[in-house]
Amino acid sequence: MRYDFDREISRQGTGSVKWEYMREAGSTQWRHTDACFGEDRFLPMWIADMDFASPQPVVNALVARAQHGISAYTQETDSYYAALADWLQRRQGWQIAPEWVCTTPGVIPALDMLVQTFVAPGEKVLVQPPVYYPFFSAIQSNGGEVLNNPLILAGNRYEMDFADLAQKARDPQLRMTILCNPHNPVGRVWTKDELLRFGEICLARDILIVSDEIHGDLIYPSHTFTPFASISEAFAQKAIICTAPSKTFNLAGLQASNIIIPNEELRCRFQSTLHRNGVHGLNLFAIVATEAAYRDGEEWLEQVMDYIGGNLRYLQEYVAAHIPQIKVVEPEGTYLVWLDCRALGLDAPALQRLLLQEARIHMNDGCVFGIGGEGFMRMNIACPRAILAEALSRIRRAVALL
Ligand SMILES: Cc1ncc(COP(=O)(O)O)c(C=O)c1O
Numbered sequence: 245m246r247y248d249f250d251r252e253i254s255r256q257g258t259g260s261v262k263w264e265y266m267r268e269a270g271s272t273q274w275r276h277t278d279a280c281f282g283e284d285r286f287l288p289m290w291i292a293d294m295d296f297a298s299p300q301p302v303v304n305a306l307v308a309r310a311q312h313g314i315s316a317y318t319q320e321t322d323s324y325y326a327a328l329a330d331w332l333q334r335r336q337g338w339q340i341a342p343e344w345v346c347t348t349p350g351v352i353p354a355l356d357m358l359v360q361t362f363v364a365p366g367e368k369v370l371v372q373p374p375v376y377y378p379f380f381s382a383i384q385s386n387g388g389e390v391l392n393n394p395l396i397l398a399g400n401r402y403e404m405d406f407a408d409l410a411q412k413a414r415d416p417q418l419r420m421t422i423l424c425n426p427h428n429p430v431g432r433v434w435t436k437d438e439l440l441r442f443g444e445i446c447l448a449r450d451i452l453i454v455s456d457e458i459h460g461d462l463i464y465p466s467h468t469f470t471p472f473a474s475i476s477e478a479f480a481q482k483a484i485i486c487t488a489p490s491k492t493f494n495l496a497g498l499q500a501s502n503i504i505i506p507n508e509e510l511r512c513r514f515q516s517t518l519h520r521n522g523v524h525g526l527n528l529f530a531i532v533a534t535e536a537a538y539r540d541g542e543e544w545l546e547q548v549m550d551y552i553g554g555n556l557r558y559l560q561e562y563v564a565a566h567i568p569q570i571k572v573v574e575p576e577g578t579y580l581v582w583l584d585c586r587a588l589g590l591d592a593p594a595l596q597r598l599l600l601q602e603a604r605i606h607m608n609d610g611c612v613f614g615i616g617g618e619g620f621m622r623m624n625i626a627c628p629r630a631i632l633a634e635a636l637s638r639i640r641r642a643v644a645l646l
Contacts, residue, residue, distance in 0.1 A: 299544035373614030431575025
């Protein structure tokens with residue numbers, strides 16, 4: 245079927261975090277609001293979900309299961325694992341065994357529990373900022389210490405700093421790294437060569453690699469996603485791969501993720517933490533939606549990536565033509581765009597004020613992503629093009645006031 249991504253679907257009254265919650269500039273307090281609806285509304289372009297309905301086969305499967313009427317204790321079946329394994333084989337070229345999969349109610353809870361399992365208090369976890377900020381809290385709130393290996397911005401493209409990585413890998417307190425591939429927020433899809441270098445440095449020091457691949461299905465043409473554990477058996481034995489249907493098919497509210505651990509000993513240790521935390525599989529609707537999405541969601545995914553690619557081109561052309569002070573860091577994957585606003589000459593609070601108060605657009609302030617984030621904003625472009633166009637013309641007007 246042909247999907248219509250231009251249609252705006254109102255999320256008013258749905259409890260949407262993106263549309264119904266905001267934080268005042270400079271405040272840490274969230275409040276429920278209707279400021280994103282009606283005349284002169286704010287445009288929410290922050291948290292990573294899409295403003296598109298999920299694939300129709302997923303909606304149909306959920307409706308059918310709800311109509312069955314009994315929502316009692318349920319478990320993932322063989323066909324659930326088969327749908328996931330087929331997807332990873334077909335789309336990403338990675339062959340997994342069903343028994344490698346541990347299901348968790350989201351990748352963030354999995355990261356918390358991975359740190360609880362493998363990192364003793366005071367030991368370190370390496371991350372590559374600017375990076376998805378819940379990595380920091382997953383480490384710190386579970387007693388670990390963050391070790392930064394900042395990315396390097398070379399021209400308009402980010403690269404890993406391998407010399408710094410090799411040096412930090414010698415730290416005897418370093419237990420784990422959290423790799424983000426594709427990288428949120430800078431949009432890199434790490435090449436096989438980069439992953440090889442990264443993995444070899446970590447393996448030489450016996451450091452566990454957690455690869456967060458939640459955006460791994462959202463890849464733009466001419467880039468290839470390489471699952472970390474598909475590179476070699478040695479890598480697979482030292483890696484824990486976090487995947488989920490939530491970003492791919494816009495199912496974040498169902499809280500489903502598949503944490504894939506080929507090494508049996510590591511897997512048993514993680515499973516024991518899951519059980520200690522009372523986590524025993526996914527909820528009924530998460531199971532139904534995940535299986536339907538991996539089995540029948542491909543047509544939708546092709547179309548949505550085509551549409552988002554169109555949004556990206558629109559954004560790049562508009563910014564180049566009308567707001568040349570802002571540089572778009574070209575993403576290779578994800579629907580998140582990292583905007584380099586440093587040439588506006590504003591400090592972080594002033595930049596946030598300009599976008600929130602003058603342009604009335606809610607984006608993520610680059611500072612929260614750690615080292616290297618100041619002066620940047622993260623924009624979510626998984627929205628109808630008319631919303632993106634409105635946002636860009638507002639930014640243009642706001643910047644003209646400077
Ligand atoms: C890199 C990354 N990991 C994890 C998550 C969140 O995962 P979940 O909603 O499954 O906890 C996100 C959401 O934006 C993300 O970008």
